[in-house]
Amino acid sequence: MPELPEVETIKNTLLSKLVGRRIMKVTATLPRLIKIPTPEKFVSLIKGKEIKHLFRRGKYLLLNLSGGYLLIFHLRMTGRLLYLPADAPVVKHTHLIFHLDNGEQLRFHDLRTFGTIYLVQEGELGLIRGLVTLGPEPLGPRFTPDYLREVLAGRQTTIKGALLNQELLAGLGNIYVDESLFRAGIHPARRAGSLTGDEVFRLHRAIRSVLEEGIRYRGTSVRDYVDGEGKTGGFQERLAVYGRRGQPCVKCGTPLELARIAGRGSVYCPRCQPFAAAAD
DNA sequence: AAGAAGTCCTGGGCGC
């Protein structure tokens, strides 16, 4: 699942390849993935646009195009963006092909077809609700221990649910939430508003360190994720809890447990992440 | 209005 470190890695691998390229044509074999504008308008509008810059916001990848346009991708569960030569075989689940002026291609590949694609003017970002309502970047200056304490205060939802809420914090998904909670020693089912000041501080640090490490290791390839060059990441070998149900905790050896929290499979160590708060 | 549940989708893993 491409979360913040994966989208950041994809951006990094595509940046030097795409900037300065012109999109000559788009082939859309699954047009329903194009949400804005209509697929017909998308295909005609994008023709001839030059890619000026690429950046990431939360789990969104944004491409600045000439004429003040933004081409935006959200990969959801299984989306991939691949830079390939035109003669590379078009594999199953390839849904969109951007033909570039150097003869190479940018291909959008998505097994479960949850991914979404948008083309808007810079002033029309409000049309993409999930993008404009995003909370702060976890690695940016707005994400401070004080900010985290404020948004968690009074929340009845689980801490897991709060961290998955993109309006509170942008870019975390199931993998990095579980890893962050483990590093901070906090049970995923704890009420968000019940965390102590020390726990909030530890959680803030844990989120930052997990994401920084995730980026350093070029993302987590559990199943589908590959970067813009088709390469897998390396962070899956460093996961402490995600996908390790029943295996020994890396800190204390206790078998890790799996529970359904906030509608997601959640793996945690019952000893290092006790449910009972340490006496408020 | 916050929070929870249902929804979309396909391949892989499992039981029999």
Added chain:
DNA sequence: TGCGCCCAGGACTTCT
């Protein structure tokens, strides 16, 4: 060996 069932989950919609 093969069929059918269930699971994975990001974010939107629907419900309570």
